[in-house]
Amino acid sequence: AQSVSQHNHHVILSEAASLELGCNYSYGGTVNLFWYVQYPGQHLQLLLKYFSGDPLVKGIKGFEAEFIKSKFSFNLRKPSVQWSDTAEYFCAVMPYLGGKLIFGQGTELSVKP
Amino acid sequence: GAVVSQHPSRVICKSGTSVKIECRSLDFQATTMFWYRQFPKQSLMLMATSNEGSKATYEQGVEKDKFLINHASLTLSTLTVTSAHPEDSSFYICSLAGSREDTQYFGPGTRLTVL
Numbered sequence: 564a565q566s567v568s569q570h571n572h573h574v575i576l577s578e579a580a581s582l583e584l585g586c587n588y589s590y591g592g593t594v595n596l597f598w599y600v601q602y603p604g605q606h607l608q609l610l611l612k613y614f615s616g617d618p619l620v621k622g623i624k625g626f627e628a629e630f631i632k633s634k635f636s637f638n639l640r641k642p643s644v645q646w647s648d649t650a651e652y653f654c655a656v657m658p659y660l661g662g663k664l665i666f667g668q669g670t671e672l673s674v675k676p
Numbered sequence: 677g678a679v680v681s682q683h684p685s686r687v688i689c690k691s692g693t694s695v696k697i698e699c700r701s702l703d704f705q706a707t708t709m710f711w712y713r714q715f716p717k718q719s720l721m722l723m724a725t726s727n728e729g730s731k732a733t734y735e736q737g738v739e740k741d742k743f744l745i746n747h748a749s750l751t752l753s754t755l756t757v758t759s760a761h762p763e764d765s766s767f768y769i770c771s772l773a774g775s776r777e778d779t780q781y782f783g784p785g786t787r788l789t790v791l
Contacts, residue, residue, distance in 0.1 A: 595778050597779075599782075605784070606769070606783060606784040607720075607769070607771075607782040608782075609677065609779065609781075612779060614778065653719065653720070663710075663722055663725070664720075664771075664780055665722075666719040666720045666721075667719060668719045669717075669718070669719050671717075
């Protein structure tokens with residue numbers, strides 16, 4: 564069965580620290596990859612997505628993610644986090660012809676000012 | 677991206693009653709909408725895919741007679757939780773597929789509490 568695994572349940576960082584959130588998926592075919600963010604009390608927002616081309620994709624608010632096909636990974640990174648980055652982050656996979664989004668468990672990021 | 681609204685944002689009901697949740701696309705005609713359920717501190721689980729003018733496609737384990745979905749127009753899909761029980765208490769989120777159908781835009785969610 565297709566699945567998405569996020570390595571960290573809760574990450575606590577100080578402002579200006581670097582961030583990397585792990586995401587691995589299990590699916591043998593071509594996939595589209597997404598990172599969504601859910602700020603406290605708000606709805607899910609698209610952070611970035613990868614469909615094809617350059618495996619390093621840049622999203623909003625200084626986030627980027629790298630698709631490593633051989634590792635089935637799509638890790639999210641940010642060089643320097645801010646207090647306003649405190650949120651829940653979800654990695655999601657869509658099989659290329661499937662149309663369904665499969666979400667990881669989510670990672671709660673807490674940034675201390 | 678598309679703007680999606682849900683109504684109500686919160687609802688509390690007694691066990692045995694039915695609750696209807698609306699999902700509206702405010703600026704986009706969506707042929708496909710999705711309904712998810714999110715438990716506290718857990719991921720979103722797809723419940724069903726709603727296609728305008730046709731029956732919804734339910735995921736395995738989701739009772740179609742309990743979670744009635746109607747997608748009567750390109751801008752409105754409704755989820756009705758029939759004969760709600762406390763275990764149905766959850767956060768219900770809808771989304772719609774964008775023009776490329778490979779990016780989804782999410783509503784703000786509806787918190788259902790069944791007493």
